[in-house]
Amino acid sequence: MTPRDAAEDEARAPSVEAEDASAVRTACPYCGVGCGVLATPDGRGGAAIQGDPEHPASFGRLCSKGAALGDTISLEGRLLAPRVDGRETGWDEALDRVATAFRKAIAEHGPDSVALYVSGQLLTEDYYVANKFMKGFVGSANIDTNSRLCMASSVAGHKRAFGGDVVPGVYEDLEEADLVVLTGSNLAWCHPVLFQRLAAAKARNPNLKVVNIDPRRTATSELADFDLPLAPGSDATLFNGLLRVIEAEDALDADWCAAHVDGLAQALEAARPFTYDRVAEATGLSPLLVARFYAAWIGAERVVTVYSQGVNQSSAGVEKVASILNCHLATGRIGRPGMGPFSVTGQPNAMGGREVGGLANMLAAHLDLGVEAHRTAVQGFWGSPAMASVPGLKAVDLFRACADGRIKALWIMSTNPAVSLPEADAVRAAIAATPFVAVSDILADTDTARLADVLLPAAGWGEKSGTVTNSERVISRQRPFLPAPGLARPDWRQICDVAARLGWGEAFAFDGPAAIFDEHARLSSVAAGLGAAFDISGLAGLSAAEYDALAPTRWPAQADHAPSGRLFGAGGFPTPDGRARMHPVAGRGLARPLTPRRPLRLNTGRVRDHWHTMTRTARSARLSRHIAEPYLEVHPADAARFGLAPATLAEIRSDHGRAVLRVLVTDRTPRGSVFAPMHWTAETASAGRIDALVAAEVDPISGQPESKATPVSVEPYQTVWYGFALSKDVFCPQTDYWATARLPSGQQAELAGRVLPPDWTAFARDLFGLSADADPVAFEDPAAGLARIGFVEDGRLTAALFVSPEPVRIARAHVAAAFGEGAAAGAVLAGRPSADRPDPGPTVCSCFDIGANAILSAVASGQAMTVDAVGKLLQAGTNCGSCRPEIKALIQRARPAVAAE
Secondary structure, rough: HHHHHHHOOHHOOOOOHHOOOOEEEEOOOOOOOOOOEEEOOOOOEEEEEEEEOOOOOOOOOOOHOOOOOOHEEEEEOEEEEEEEEEEEOOHHHHHHHHHHHHHHHHHHHHHHHHEEOOOOOOOHHHHHHHHHHHHHHHHHOEEHHHHHHOHHHHHHHHHHOOOOOOOOOOHHHHHHHHHHEEEEOOOHOOOOOHHHHHEEEEEHHOOOOOEEOOOOOHHHHHHHOOEEEOOOOOOOHHHHHHHHHHHOOOOOOOHHHHEEEOOHHHHHHHHOOOOHHHHHHOOOHHHHHHHHHHHHHHHHHOOOEOOOHHHHHHOOOHHHHHHHHHHHHHOOOOOEEEEEEEEEEOOOOHHHHHOOOOOOOEOOHHHHHOOOHHHHHHHHHHHOOOOOOOOOOOHHHHHHHHHOOOEEEEEEEEEHHHHHHHOHHHHHHHHHOOOOOEEOOOOOOOOOOOOOOOEEOOOOOOOOOOOEEEOOOOOEEEEOOOOOOOOOOOHHHHHHHHHHHHOOOHHOOOHHHHHHHHHHHHHHEEEEEEOOOOHHHHHHHHHHOHHHHHOEEEEOOOOOOOOOOOOOOOHHHHHHHHEEEEEOOOOOOHHHHHHOOOOOEEEEEEEOOOOOOOOOOOHHHHHHOOOOEEEEEEOOHHHHHHHHOOOOOEEEEEOOOEEEEEEEOOOOOOEEEEEEEOOOOOOOOOOEEEEEEEOOEOOOOOOOEEEOOOEEEEEEEEOOOOOEEEEEEOOOOOOOOOEEEEEEEEEEEEEEEEOOOHHHHHHHHHHOOOOOOOEEEEEEEOOOOOEEEEEEEOOEEEEHHHEEEOOOOHHHHHHHHHHHHHOOOOHHHHHOOOOEEEEOOOOOOOOOOEHHHHHHHHHHOOOHHHHHHHHHOOOOOOOOOOHHHHHHHHHHHHHHHHHHO
């Protein structure tokens, strides 16, 4: 670090809050539930993390990921200074390079030759400045966001039905409902705290019913009164059939519709052909099960329909959203306690980004880029020289434009598109082909960062200040409690510095996030005057201290109105005539049919304890214990058909890419479909980038990709050996297959190879990068193909390798624990528990590190026959609660054995 760099960057200095030893109230950076966090700095660069009992979204609860946030804030791997062409430099040179590239591209090729690709990980203030920069000053709407991959179909559906991108309900509706329908939403794993609120409400009110609609049987199914395992892509057909029955059984709210809704007749006409038999045939459900669902929905006036990525991530996502909204509008079940459609967002600030126009087809403050009066109003408010007049490139099209040369300069902020976009191999190649690429991130080595010409070090969670908005429209402060390390700067400031270099310094002369938020709030008043529902004008004019102390606040938040909570219960939609719009739904199928060449359908999603591309969660050993390796769920019949044995490896291919994944044979996934999580990257697995396979088929209205239904083929991945390795140091496997995970005292890796090494001890020494001073302890059986090799340095086992011709069968949790505790080499290499060290089994509860064997033992002893009893005895499930469905399943599995004794 140069003296000039130290002098130029005040962002390195601790804030007042970070210097205060008391807990700092902030917001979790994971899903859209928007939980409150209490972070207490420890004075050594870390912090103790607790849930904030006063936050209205979570009331003190955190999920396993939120509870482990303290594990993820080390400086390991951090980008601490700007880099230009791989060389560390100061901010002046790096920002000059970005500004020069943008200026040159605009001058030679026009404003649409540059683009920003941003993220729901940004704070609202970052998002606002980025949107203002591109749309109001560059003069192009080529700014899109990874929220396009998760929420765009909901945005489009809300705008078409309500006139604005508005979620009408609040979380309390789930607790006040008579029926909660979860569709395309594994709430237990993806929004665990909200799931626990629902579970607690069901425990208090036995009359509350839950229906889970999902092709897979997930952890969420454990709460449901019944499941609807519908065929992939048939959601709109199911809800179209419901609308038909609503009319047939006289369940329409005709008076409400007459007063507040247009399009009812057309939507009903489109739904009438969707008889029980047609719905049953399309969904694969029995007519009786369909009838049971329709009777439950119609018979319970207080109905909340919660939907998420299983609905949105579709080439017919907008149609699916419309089919849900139509049923609620037709019955007037919206905006009143315990009723309404409820879109739950995937990222912490997906909604905040939408508030400031973060998508390529939106304007700030929920205004419409396609309406001249809106453009004129925003341009006048900003005093901008060149207002975008047409929508920009949506995410998939943006990277195609990079590939074909239309985009000359690209700036990527706080996201990893080389992993997370569909057809990820093509996206990676497109980024590499772009003449100039800047990447703002906290990490120096991600799949995307490695492609950058300029790397800009960003402030991370715990270091930056701003706001986020959760799924129920609550704005929360995200406050810093740590100093930004090295030369890291907030994203908003990076954009403002480039804007100043392009001649727009006066419009971007913000002295901090409070000033940006104030401008955002004032613009919302302009938008409200044009009919937008989004209005936070009551928060305009806050002083820096008032902004800093801002309590969680739900919008609309006008100065002269009490907080409104729910919306649209009495109509008042933000359309020109104040009426909602129902839309006819055709019930389209999936974009691509299966073929003999691609006979299976790939469904992708999340796991409980990891997040997006794991740049944060992979740092936590306890989060990696639950699922440490990318995997493929395969139905037993399909496993037999394609020759896949449990725990072996499978090679999965689509027309766009390939992956190699561990086989998990289970009837949780339906026959004809396979499921794989989307988190693993080139940093954490040899061939785990599952989005490389996903076809970039998009919804024609929203532009959101279909991430749940790509045709694929699967075959065994042929290997001659399997391995499991542990080391106290990080090592980089070079085997044909590998997947790494963090340990409390080092790293582990699953390995496999197609060729046998001539000498296992030499192979292991090279694998771990050990010197000749490390003494080997080897146990080999060449005839059986078995080897167990450890290395001892200074009397301590520092690395171990287990090898077998079949998937390695050892008690991994026991071995990892013994290795971390410094057990003798023989005890670790035995691979199985001894009498004085029982095997805890695979981790179930990450919060308290409780394994399956410990839970099964408690059940077998008769001391814990319920989930609550397990919690009382072992603590498992008593913190975030996201493991409670797994605990329940273990108890159910163990009970027959206990009863037989």
